[in-house]
Amino acid sequence: MTPDDYCQNKATRSGSSFYYAFLFLPPERRRAITALYAFCREVDDVVDEILESSVARMKLVWWRNQVELLYQGKAEHPVMQALAPHIHAFGLQEDQFYAIIEGMEMDLDRNRYENWESLRRYCWHVAGVVGELSAAIFGYSQPETRTYAVNLGLAFQMTNIIRDVGDDARRGRIYLPLDELEHHGVTEQELFEATHSDRFEALMQAQTERARTLYRDAMRALPEADRRAQRPGLMMAAIYNTLLEEIVDERWRVLDQRISLTPIRKFWLAWKVWVGGGRSLVRRLSK
Numbered sequence: 233m234t235p236d237d238y239c240q241n242k243a244t245r246s247g248s249s250f251y252y253a254f255l256f257l258p259p260e261r262r263r264a265i266t267a268l269y270a271f272c273r274e275v276d277d278v279v280d281e282i283l284e285s286s287v288a289r290m291k292l293v294w295w296r297n298q299v300e301l302l303y304q305g306k307a308e309h310p311v312m313q314a315l316a317p318h319i320h321a322f323g324l325q326e327d328q329f330y331a332i333i334e335g336m337e338m339d340l341d342r343n344r345y346e347n348w349e350s351l352r353r354y355c356w357h358v359a360g361v362v363g364e365l366s367a368a369i370f371g372y373s374q375p376e377t378r379t380y381a382v383n384l385g386l387a388f389q390m391t392n393i394i395r396d397v398g399d400d401a402r403r404g405r406i407y408l409p410l411d412e413l414e415h416h417g418v419t420e421q422e423l424f425e426a427t428h429s430d431r432f433e434a435l436m437q438a439q440t441e442r443a444r445t446l447y448r449d450a451m452r453a454l455p456e457a458d459r460r461a462q463r464p465g466l467m468m469a470a471i472y473n474t475l476l477e478e479i480v481d482e483r484w485r486v487l488d489q490r491i492s493l494t495p496i497r498k499f500w501l502a503w504k505v506w507v508g509g510g511r512s513l514v515r516r517l518s519k
Contacts, residue, residue, distance in 0.1 A: 235314035236263050239270035242311075249471040249493075252502040253464040257370075264322060264369045265464070267314035272362060274311055275332060279339045288340055292333055299329045322368045331361045343405040348442070351409055352386065359389035363465070370464050374455040377462065383453060384465055387446035391472045394439050394479055398426060398487040412438060426487035436484035440476065447473055451518040459510055466510035467502040473517060474501055 233241075243251050243266050250269055254262050275295050282288040302312045302319065303326045318324065335357025345351035363385025367377055393400075393407045400407055401423040413420070416435040421427075447469065454462060471493065479491050493501075505513055 233310075235310040236267070238310040239263075239267045239314045242270040242273050249468055249475075249498055252471065252495075252498045253467040256467070256502065256506050257464060260318075260321075261369055261371070263314065264318035265366060267311060267318065268324075268362070268365055268369065270311045271315065271329070272332060274309075275336045276358075279336050285340050289337070292337055292340075296330065296333055299326060299333070302326075302329075318369070322371075324365055324368060328361050328365055331357050335361075339405075345407065345409055347409045347411045351407065354407075355386050355389040355393075356382070359385035361385070363388075366465060367462060371461040372458040373461075374458050376453050376455050377458045380450045380454040380458075380462070381465065383446050383450035384469060387443050387450060388468065388472050390439065390443035390446060391476045394436060394443065394484070395475065395486060395491060397423065397436075399490065401426070401487070408435065408439065423487065428485065428487055432487070433484055436486075440480055440484075443476055447517045448519070451514045454514065459514065463506055463510050466513055467505045469517065470501040470505045470510075470513050471498050 243254065248269070250265075254265055254269070257265065275292065278288050278291045278295070282291060298307075298309050298312050301308055302316060305316075307313045307316045315324075335354060338354050338357060345354060360382040363381035363383075364378055366385075367381035372378075397408065404424075406413075406420060406423060408423075412435060416438070417431045418429070418435050422429070422432065450469070459466070474497075475491070475493055478493065479486060482491055485491070
């Protein structure tokens with residue numbers, strides 16, 4: 233199995249919405265974004281699958297060393313070997329990979345966030361940086377596109393947080409600002425016990441509006457000159473935003489179930505953006 237095959241298998245098995253955007257890219261960019269996605273999956277799995285935190289920390293240190301070796305031209309792991317041809321071709325920065333790993337380390341250090349400022353910092357590490365790296369691989373000419381990419385990554389992460397409130401609570405994790413729980417009168421115990429209420433809906437409405445604002449800020453920042461190149465990101469935006477609105481339609485019934493889109497629907501949403509250039513999506517989400 234080649235390094236590219238390893239990364240492709242990692243992406244295919246995940247069933248992620250990102251995979252549908254990868255399908256439309258030319259070969260070199262597709263291999264690069266698939267390798268980046270595989271890297272993110274590898275370091276995320278360290279936190280999700282290794283129960284002993286000290287072992288997980290050691291593994292993340294190992295991944296930091298793998299990044300260092302990558303930029304020394306000595307890539308060892310298949311994911312890093314797959315990334316190697318692309319780091320200079322697309323201007324992927326070493327510190328960006330370290331920032332992603334730092335986000336994983338944050339999951340080992342804490343499972344609560346006092347306010348949006350602290351949660352936003354976490355979201356930047358695990359998603360905003362990934363947005364920047366992805367935008368570089370897709371290609372852009374205007375500096376404003378980096379702002380678009382960061383905000384879009386944050387919007388995706390907030391959508392994931394909203395979708396996964398119940399799953400995270402069952403793992404003892406709360407990725408909602410604690411001061412906002414208090415403001416809406418929702419206790420941690422209610423999340424752990426999957427207690428749906430009007431108060432919970434009000435809390436989730438606030439998180440939804442935050443996500444919508446991030447989508448809007450992203451679309452408003454995207455220069456028209458880079459819209460065509462950034463279509464893969466817009467394809468993912470169509471999928472994630474549709475998921476968000478589906479959750480709203482279900483009245484945020486996320487404490488005891490996982491709301492998702494079917495693969496065929498994801499592909500259809502991605503295809504519509506590809507053939508339409510994302511113009512209607514950008515207009516709609518910019519409002």
